[in-house]
Amino acid sequence: MWSDTCGRVGKLFSLTVPLMLVAGGPVVDFSEQVWVNSKLQAIADGAALAGAREISMSKSDPAHIQKIVLDYVNARKQDTGSMAPLDVQANVAPGSSGVTVVISKEWNSSFSHIFGINKSSARALATAHVVGNTKVCALSLMDNEDMPGVQLADSAKLSATDCGVYSNSKSANSVLAAQSAKLEAHLICAAGGTSKGLTAGLSPVPMTDCKQVRDPLAHRAAPAVGRCMEVDMVVGKSTVLFPGTYCGGLTIKQNAWVGLQPGVYVMKDGPLLVEDEAELSGQNVSFHLDGENAVFDFSKGTKINLSAPQAGPLAGLLFYETPAGRVEEERNPVQSSLLAVLNIQSSQKHRGRQADRLHRISSSGARKLVGTFYLPNSSLQIDAEGPVADKSAYTAIVVRNLKLLKGPHLVLNTNYGATNVPVPRLIAGGDIRLSR
Structure with a gap:
C-alpha cells in the first residue's frame, strides 16, 4: 500500500515537473532579462557621464572619448552576470556637446529554448549633455569646515587673471591671504x-557660500602600474631616463641634468626628489604618483621644465595622484584658520604617514609647467622665492589644499592656443545632464 502510494506520487511528480518548467521557465528568463537590463542601464549611464566629463578636455578627439567610455564599461562588465560579451557603441555629438552610449548583450536562454527562443537579449541607451564650461585655474577639493582650501601668506602672490580660483572648504576662511599676500583672479x-x-589681498572680492565644485577629474581611471623598472634610483650625473615604474621613487641631485623621454613615469611608493642644483626636463611626460610616499619635492636651486602628454591615458595631466580616498587634515579646535596658515611648518622630504602628504615646489627655476596638477588627496605647497609657472602656456591645479608661502608668485596662464597639450576646462557653474 505504502509503496503503491509512493509510486503514484513519484509518477505525478515526474509528470508535473516538466510542466512547471515549461510554465515557469520563461518567467525565470524574463526576470533575468529585467535584471540584466537594469545593470546595463546603470553602466550606460555611468559611461555616458564619464565620456561627457572627458569632453571638458578642450582638445579631446572623439576616438579618445570613445576609449574612455570603453574603459569604463570594461571595468564593470562583470556586473552583468554571464561572461557573454557586451556590444558597446559610443557616439560623440557634433561640437562635442555630449556623448551617447548604447550597450547591448545577448546570451543563451536558460529555459525559453523549449519554445524555440534560444537567445535572450538586453539593451540600454544613455546620453549625457555638456552644459556650460567655465574655466577654472585652481580648485581646492578640501570639504571640511576647519581649514582653508586656498592659503597665501608671507607676501605670496597668485595670478589667475583670465580664470577662476575655487575653494570647496566651508571654513569661515575658505580663501585666505595674510601678511601682504595677494590673490588676483577673474573670479574667486x-x-x-x-x-x-x-580680504584686502583678494581681488575681486570673493563670492562666498558658493556651490561646491565636483572633482572634474574623478572619472579618470588610474593607469595600470607595471613591474619595477628601477628601485630606489638615485641620479647624480647627467643622463636620459625612460618611462616606466620607479619603485621607491627617484632622486636627482648635485648638478645632474636629466632629460625625460616621452611617456608616463610611475613613482611607486616613493618620492620624486630634485635636489641641489639638478635640472629636470621633459616634454610629453606625465608623473603617476601611486602609493605611500609618492610625492614630489623640487628644492630651491633646481630647474624644472615639463610639459604634459598630448595624447594617451594621462593626456593633459602633468601630475596624476591615484585618488585612493581623501586624506583628513589633523583638526585642532583651539587653533584658528589664520594661525594654521601662519604656522605652517616645512615638511620633511620623506613623508611616511598618509595625513602628511605634501607636494612641494621650492624651486625658483620651475618656470615652465604645462599641464594639470591632479593631487586630490594632498596639499601642494609652493614656497619658491620668485615666479612659478609664468612661462607656461597654461597651468591648472586640482588639489586638496593649496598653500603659497614665503614670497612665490604663482602664475596660472590660460593661453590654450599656444600649446598642443589638451586642457581640462574644469567645469564649474555648468553641469552635465543625463537623458535616456
Whole structure:
C-alpha cells in the first residue's frame, strides 16, 4: 500500500515537473532579462557621464572619448552576470556637446529554448549633455569646515587673471591671504566664507557660500602600474631616463641634468626628489604618483621644465595622484584658520604617514609647467622665492589644499592656443545632464 502510494506520487511528480518548467521557465528568463537590463542601464549611464566629463578636455578627439567610455564599461562588465560579451557603441555629438552610449548583450536562454527562443537579449541607451564650461585655474577639493582650501601668506602672490580660483572648504576662511599676500583672479569663489579683515589681498572680492565644485577629474581611471623598472634610483650625473615604474621613487641631485623621454613615469611608493642644483626636463611626460610616499619635492636651486602628454591615458595631466580616498587634515579646535596658515611648518622630504602628504615646489627655476596638477588627496605647497609657472602656456591645479608661502608668485596662464597639450576646462557653474 505504502509503496503503491509512493509510486503514484513519484509518477505525478515526474509528470508535473516538466510542466512547471515549461510554465515557469520563461518567467525565470524574463526576470533575468529585467535584471540584466537594469545593470546595463546603470553602466550606460555611468559611461555616458564619464565620456561627457572627458569632453571638458578642450582638445579631446572623439576616438579618445570613445576609449574612455570603453574603459569604463570594461571595468564593470562583470556586473552583468554571464561572461557573454557586451556590444558597446559610443557616439560623440557634433561640437562635442555630449556623448551617447548604447550597450547591448545577448546570451543563451536558460529555459525559453523549449519554445524555440534560444537567445535572450538586453539593451540600454544613455546620453549625457555638456552644459556650460567655465574655466577654472585652481580648485581646492578640501570639504571640511576647519581649514582653508586656498592659503597665501608671507607676501605670496597668485595670478589667475583670465580664470577662476575655487575653494570647496566651508571654513569661515575658505580663501585666505595674510601678511601682504595677494590673490588676483577673474573670479574667486569660496564654498565657505572670508574674514572681513583678511580680504584686502583678494581681488575681486570673493563670492562666498558658493556651490561646491565636483572633482572634474574623478572619472579618470588610474593607469595600470607595471613591474619595477628601477628601485630606489638615485641620479647624480647627467643622463636620459625612460618611462616606466620607479619603485621607491627617484632622486636627482648635485648638478645632474636629466632629460625625460616621452611617456608616463610611475613613482611607486616613493618620492620624486630634485635636489641641489639638478635640472629636470621633459616634454610629453606625465608623473603617476601611486602609493605611500609618492610625492614630489623640487628644492630651491633646481630647474624644472615639463610639459604634459598630448595624447594617451594621462593626456593633459602633468601630475596624476591615484585618488585612493581623501586624506583628513589633523583638526585642532583651539587653533584658528589664520594661525594654521601662519604656522605652517616645512615638511620633511620623506613623508611616511598618509595625513602628511605634501607636494612641494621650492624651486625658483620651475618656470615652465604645462599641464594639470591632479593631487586630490594632498596639499601642494609652493614656497619658491620668485615666479612659478609664468612661462607656461597654461597651468591648472586640482588639489586638496593649496598653500603659497614665503614670497612665490604663482602664475596660472590660460593661453590654450599656444600649446598642443589638451586642457581640462574644469567645469564649474555648468553641469552635465543625463537623458535616456
